[in-house]
Amino acid sequence: MFSIQKASSLICTIVVALSSVGSAAAQGLDLTLFVGRAFPIYNERLTLAPPTPSVPGADVTVVGSPLLKADGGPVYGGALAFYPSEDFGLEVLVTRTPIKFRLEEPFSSFDAEQHFTPSAAYQAVASLLWSPIHAKFKFSESTIVHGDIFAMAGAGRTFHESVLGLTWEAGFGLKLYFSRFVTFRLELRDFLIPQEVLGRGRSTNNLTILGGLSLWFG
Numbered sequence: 001m002f003s004i005q006k007a008s009s010l011i012c013t014i015v016v017a018l019s020s021v022g023s024a025a026a027q028g029l030d031l032t033l034f035v036g037r038a039f040p041i042y043n044e045r046l047t048l049a050p051p052t053p054s055v056p057g058a059d060v061t062v063v064g065s066p067l068l069k070a071d072g073g074p075v076y077g078g079a080l081a082f083y084p085s086e087d088f089g090l091e092v093l094v095t096r097t098p099i100k101f102r103l104e105e106p107f108s109s110f111d112a113e114q115h116f117t118p119s120a121a122y123q124a125v126a127s128l129l130w131s132p133i134h135a136k137f138k139f140s141e142s143t144i145v146h147g148d149i150f151a152m153a154g155a156g157r158t159f160h161e162s163v164l165g166l167t168w169e170a171g172f173g174l175k176l177y178f179s180r181f182v183t184f185r186l187e188l189r190d191f192l193i194p195q196e197v198l199g200r201g202r203s204t205n206n207l208t209i210l211g212g213l214s215l216w217f218g
Helices: 004-018 105-111
Strands: 028-041 043-045 067-071 073-083 088-103 119-138 144-159 166-177 182-197 200-217
Touching: 028 088, 028 182, 073 119, 073 200, 088 144, 088 200, 119 166, 144 182
Parallel strands: none
Antiparallel strands: 028 073, 028 200, 043 067, 067 088, 073 088, 088 119, 119 144, 144 166, 166 182, 182 200
């Protein structure tokens, strides 16, 4: 049973370790396979007037404007990173992410049409990785796992017919070094994607949570 004393010991160990600046990563290459989920933020109230149906003997009025939303879904891909030093790295990330838009249910039910066909997009993003914090996580008396807390920023392309220009990216993550060659990564990335939907240019913040295993060569 995980007691309060063990929890306090774990927190103290992490806090003390965070006070040291450095990285547990060695110089070399890092190959990572990811799986995760995308949570796009794109909610827009459209100023569209749907046609008013004609019903004999009744006055029908359509009130309100449809709400355009973006839906997320599973994401998978891989990344190859090169670390010229312990704290900095250069990474190329390639992912497959869903692109799905929909109008709110009342409007969809009203005209009984499918306005958008779900599709997928491929992303290729180059990033700069910075690992300023090294931590030690004490899970038991005999198990201490080294890790890095890191940040990333970059730009690239999202290959889809609705995308207009460059995709910008920022985020942060955690690495846990299970062994010399195997690392677990957990990341939160925000991809800023300029898109044109229904003839209107807008930007989508595609928040993506990724988890994966890395293999070190170095």
